[in-house]
Structure formats: C-alpha cells, structure tokens
Amino acid sequence: MSEILRFPEGFLWGTATASFQIEGGIEDRGWSIWDDFCRWPGKVFEGHTGDVADDHYNRYREDVSLMADLGMQAYRFSISWPRILKDGMGDVNESGVDFYDRLVDSLLEAGIIPYVTLYHWDLPWELHRMGSWAARDLAYRFADYTRVVADRLGDRVTNWITHNEPWVVSFLGYWMGVHAPGWQDLGLALQAAHNVLLSHGLAVPILRESNAASRVGITLNLSPAYPASDSDADQDAARRQDGFSNRWFLDPVYKGTYPEDMWTLFSSEVPRVSDGDMEIISAPLDFLGVNYYTRSMVQAGEQGPLRVSSIQPEGEYTQMGWEVYPQGLTDLLVRVEQDYAPGDIYITENGCAYEDELTSEGQVHDSDRTVYLYKHFIAAHRAIAEGVPLKGYFIWSLLDNFEWAFGYSRRFGIVYVDFETLERYPKDSARYCQAVAQANALTVE
Ligand code: IFM
Numbered sequence: 001m002s003e004i005l006r007f008p009e010g011f012l013w014g015t016a017t018a019s020f021q022i023e024g025g026i027e028d029r030g031w032s033i034w035d036d037f038c039r040w041p042g043k044v045f046e047g048h049t050g051d052v053a054d055d056h057y058n059r060y061r062e063d064v065s066l067m068a069d070l071g072m073q074a075y076r077f078s079i080s081w082p083r084i085l086k087d088g089m090g091d092v093n094e095s096g097v098d099f100y101d102r103l104v105d106s107l108l109e110a111g112i113i114p115y116v117t118l119y120h121w122d123l124p125w126e127l128h129r130m131g132s133w134a135a136r137d138l139a140y141r142f143a144d145y146t147r148v149v150a151d152r153l154g155d156r157v158t159n160w161i162t163h164n165e166p167w168v169v170s171f172l173g174y175w176m177g178v179h180a181p182g183w184q185d186l187g188l189a190l191q192a193a194h195n196v197l198l199s200h201g202l203a204v205p206i207l208r209e210s211n212a213a214s215r216v217g218i219t220l221n222l223s224p225a226y227p228a229s230d231s232d233a234d235q236d237a238a239r240r241q242d243g244f245s246n247r248w249f250l251d252p253v254y255k256g257t258y259p260e261d262m263w264t265l266f267s268s269e270v271p272r273v274s275d276g277d278m279e280i281i282s283a284p285l286d287f288l289g290v291n292y293y294t295r296s297m298v299q300a301g302e303q304g305p306l307r308v309s310s311i312q313p314e315g316e317y318t319q320m321g322w323e324v325y326p327q328g329l330t331d332l333l334v335r336v337e338q339d340y341a342p343g344d345i346y347i348t349e350n351g352c353a354y355e356d357e358l359t360s361e362g363q364v365h366d367s368d369r370t371v372y373l374y375k376h377f378i379a380a381h382r383a384i385a386e387g388v389p390l391k392g393y394f395i396w397s398l399l400d401n402f403e404w405a406f407g408y409s410r411r412f413g414i415v416y417v418d419f420e421t422l423e424r425y426p427k428d429s430a431r432y433c434q435a436v437a438q439a440n441a442l443t444v445e
Pocket of ligand 1: 018021165291349396403404412
C-alpha cells in the first residue's frame with residue numbers, strides 16, 4: 001500500500017549553491033582566502049581551484065532556465081564579497097554588482113524567489129591580512145559590505161541569510177586548518193566564531209532597513225549528537241559534542257549567551273566579548289536556516305578539550321563518509337523547535353555526494369541520491385507533522401561543483417556538470433525533485 005505525503009500549501013522547494021563553488025569569473029573579482037588556499041600544496045584535491053568552477057558567472061541564464069524547468073520555486077545562492085568589493089572594502093566593483101543584478105532579474109523573470117546568503121566563505125584576501133575573522137574589525141567591515149549589497153539588491157531581494165555555517169568557518173578554518181585560511185588555534189577559532197556572530201548581528205538591522213518586506217535569517221550546520229551507550233560518560237560526551245556542534249551557535253543567536261558548560265570547558269580559550277555584543281548577536285530573526293547532512297555518534301574519550309571520540313555506526317554511508325541517517329533530521333528539527341522556537345525554519349541545505357556516471361546518452365542514473373533525498377523528504381514531513389514550522393527545503397546542490405578541500409572529486413549536484421565541457425545534464429534525482437516540487441507531495445511505498 002502506498003501513501004501520499006502532502007507538504008503544507010506554500011511550502012517552498014528550491015536548490016542551493018555558493019559563489020566560490022560555482023561562479024568562476026575570477027577576472028572580475030578580488031582574491032579570496034580560498035583562491036590562496038587552493039594554491040597551498042596538499043590542501044585541496046589535486047590543486048583544484050575556483051577559477052572557472054561551473055562558469056556560472058557566464059552561464060547563469062542557462063542555470064536559471066534549468067531551475068525553472070525543474071519546477072524549483074526558490075534559489076539560494078551566495079554573493080562573493082570580493083566580487084562586490086575587491087579588497088573587501090573601498091570602491092564598489094560595478095561589474096560585479098551588475099552580475100548579481102542580472103542574476104536576480106533573471107530569477108524573478110522566471111518566477112524563482114532569490115534567497116541570498118552574504119557570506120559563504122570567500123573572504124577577501126585583504127581582510128584576511130588585517131587579522132582574518134579573528135580580528136573584531138571584520139565584523140564592522142562585514143556590516144559595510146552588507147550595506148552595499150542591501151542598497152543595490154534590496155529593492156528586489158527580500159530573503160537574506162547573513163552567514164552560511166559559522167561552525168565550519170571558524171572550526172574547520174581556524175582550528176582544524178582543513179579549510180581556508182588553514183589556521184590551527186582553538187582560541188583564535190573561538191574568537192573568529194564570535195566575530196562572525198557579531199557581524200551577523202550587525203547586519204540584521206541593515207538588511208531590515210533596506211526593504212520593509214525583508215526577512216532575515218542565519219544558516220547553521222547542525223548535527224544531532226547521540227551517545228554510543230547509555231553510560232553517564234557517553235551521555236556527557238554527547239552533551240559536549242552537542243555543545244560544540246550546535247549550542248555554541250544556537251545559544252548566542254537565540255538566547256544571547258554562550259552555553260555555560262562549554263564556556264567552562266573551553267576555559268582560557270574563550271573569546272573576548274565586549275559589552276553589548278550578545279544583545280547585537282541575538283537580534284530577533286525571521287527564520288533559521290538548517291543545513292543537515294548526518295548525525296554524530298560519540299563516546300567518552302581522552303583527546304582534546306572535548307574529550308569525545310566518534311563512532312561509525314553500522315549503516316549506509318555517502319561518498320563523503322557521512323552516515324545516511326534521516327531520523328536525525330526529524331530529531332534535530334523537533335529539538336531546535338522545542339529548545340529555541342526560532343520561528344520559521346528552512347532546510348537551507350540537504351543532499352549527498354555519490355560517484356555518478358554519465359552515460360553515453362547523457363544520463364545519470366543516481367538512484368542512491370534519489371533514495372537519500374526521498375528518505376530525508378519523509379523525515380522533514382514527519383517533523384512538520386510533529387509541529388515544526390518548516391517552510392521550505394533547498395537541495396544541495398543545483399550543480400556539481402567545487403567541494404572545498406575535495407575539489408571537484410565529490411559531486412553533490414542534482415545536475416551533472418562535465419568539468420571539461422561545462423555541459424549540464426539533469427540527473428535522475430533532478431527529475432525526482434521536479435516531481436516532488438510540482439506535486440508538493442511524495443508517494444511513500
Ligand atoms: O558544499 C558544502 C557547502 O558549501 C556547505 N555545506 C555543506 C556542503 C557539502 O559539504
């Protein structure tokens with residue numbers, strides 16, 4: 001017996017991308033920390049760069065048509081800060097602004113609602129030289145940049161996301177050193193996280209003022225942490241993991257405080273917080289963007305300040321080595337709603353990388369991706385049934401693209417990109433998403 005799961009009326013289906021991952025067009029933008037990082041030996045798979053990427057800078061019209069053809073109602077993309085302000089501040093790069101002007105206009109003409117992220121990791125190099133995100137001043141530079149973008153696009157863009165995944169920015173970039181700028185210092189990472197959050201809070205009123213209809217949010221990558229056993233030690237480990245992955249960002253944004261247990265745990269490494277910062281950071285928002293890919297399972301360990309060690313439960317894994325765990329999405333959404341009541345929630349990213357193969361007929365039979373998405377759509381529907389005000393779902397990603405340290409070796413797109421010819425080929429999963437979006441429903445077998 002099959003069952004039809006209907007999503008609420010007005011539920012928004014879309015896809016997501018990010019500037020550095022798809023645009024290319026390096027000649028019309030300033031140098032960013034990722035341009036530099038790509039050139040560090042051994043940091044990015046086979047030295048891949050974002051110089052050309054998917055050449056979306058030149059092919060955006062084709063990409064907008066693709067989305068329209070797939071019945072997508074919204075598109076989440078990011079603005080490249082160094083395309084707007086080559087050095088991160090100073091003179092506006094008019095041709096860069098013009099690119100986003102044309103992109104937004106094409107989307108609106110196609111009936112696709114733009115959801116614009118202001119920062120998805122491509123920090124202008126000059127700002128990095130001024131101390132990177134560990135420098136408090138960057139928060140104010142971000143506010144200035146926000147003002148420029150809001151002035152130029154705010155007449156047509158009303159859905160804004162300040163930052164994408166501050167956890168990744170600060171901890172992968174400044175503590176673990178596997179993302180740009182490649183630093184490895186916990187104290188600087190925590191300071192970077194604080195400055196990113198401060199910049200978020202400073203940007204909120206600027207975006208609101210740009211248009212009475214503006215809706216502003218932030219996107220966090222969240223991952224529920226489960227203990228490997230019922231022991232007190234493992235349960236404490238899961239609490240620490242949750243504090244690190246989730247509460248370190250959710251608490252400041254929604255409660256105006258850092259979680260006490262984690263503050264104690266990080267002890268001498270905690271960030272400098274000035275008077276008034278937490279009020280700025282906790283400015284009321286219109287929505288929360290949640291990026292969900294997998295869960296974590298941990299047990300008590302000895303290593304590092306967190307003293308947790310990760311377990312790989314039996315199960316299915318994607319090419320990233322991430323466990324396929326749709327129940328985690330339901331659990332996460334229900335928990336976020338219960339503990340933080342953030343108002344409207346969007347899944348601003350969910351998707352998976354698998355080894356795709358383009359057939360000689362130009363097809364990609366990615367049933368593994370289709371099944372992954374199908375299971376996560378069901379999980380999202382279950383969360384709605386449990387009272388979560390989930391308003392939309394953005395699939396990561398529209399196109400195969402530059403997957404950071406993995407370069408082009410991981411394909412997350414529902415549209416295959418031949419990186420030699422830059423031809424696009426909708427995969428079977430794209431047709432599945434099209435059917436779900438068009439029906440605003442899915443059939444469960
Ligand atoms: O590609 C990234 C994206 O830039 C941010 N969220 C996770 C995706 C997959 O790793």
